[in-house]
Amino acid sequence: MSGTDRQRTQSTSPYEASIGFARAVRVGSRILVSGTAPVEDDGSSTDGDAEAQAERCFAVIVRAIEQLGGAAEDVVRTRMLLIDAADADAVGRAHGRWFADVRPTATMVVVAGLLRPEWRVEIEAEAEVTA
Template sequence: MADDTVQRTASASPFEAAFGFSRAVRTGNRILVSGTGPIEPDGSSTLGDAAVQARRCFAIIVAAIEELGGSANDVVRTRMFVTDAADGDAIGAVHGEIFGDVRPAATMVVVAALLRPEWRVEIEAEAELAG
């Protein structure tokens, strides 16, 4: 893929079209995944605890990366925004399930709120594909 080629992918998030952004963008060998909340295919929020919501976020993220030619093994950075520090261990455990062997650079930040009040986590990711 030439470095000047840009590919984009979308998900079920109702915010993408309304706010004018892509779920993920690939430019060259780099894939950037936007902040991803726990959204179901019908646009509703994923119900459940922080671990359930984190799994949904990571499923959306990995699907976007795969659609653009990468895999979970290509992830080099994640950023997790959580609304309650008490959820950190549960979210971190899910991160470990998915990226335990990959071990990307990772950040977890506690924030006052996310876009929907029922969200406990929102996650970004970056992937770098070989050669």
């Protein structure tokens, strides 16, 4: 498949241009969403606890999927990276609000740290559009 068969979307992350990545890429019916941190439209970090940050991550993820012709219902996999296992229930609640009816496969892991020290969570997603 050639590069012209790919669709990409960007977000307001200050890292996309400097690191050289897209928020999401669609190839055929598959949409892959990059690790999404709690970044506001102005590039600042989302205030609040892990649950509030996860809500922001999911909002950015679903917006990217929608920009590429998908929907939250098309999500088949999520990966949640936490800096503290104590945040698992809070991040899980946010996940449930977005995907309780979808029930994608999901992985939640604890990592040593994320790019900005105020971030408590970063999330990836994959969707399969079945129009």
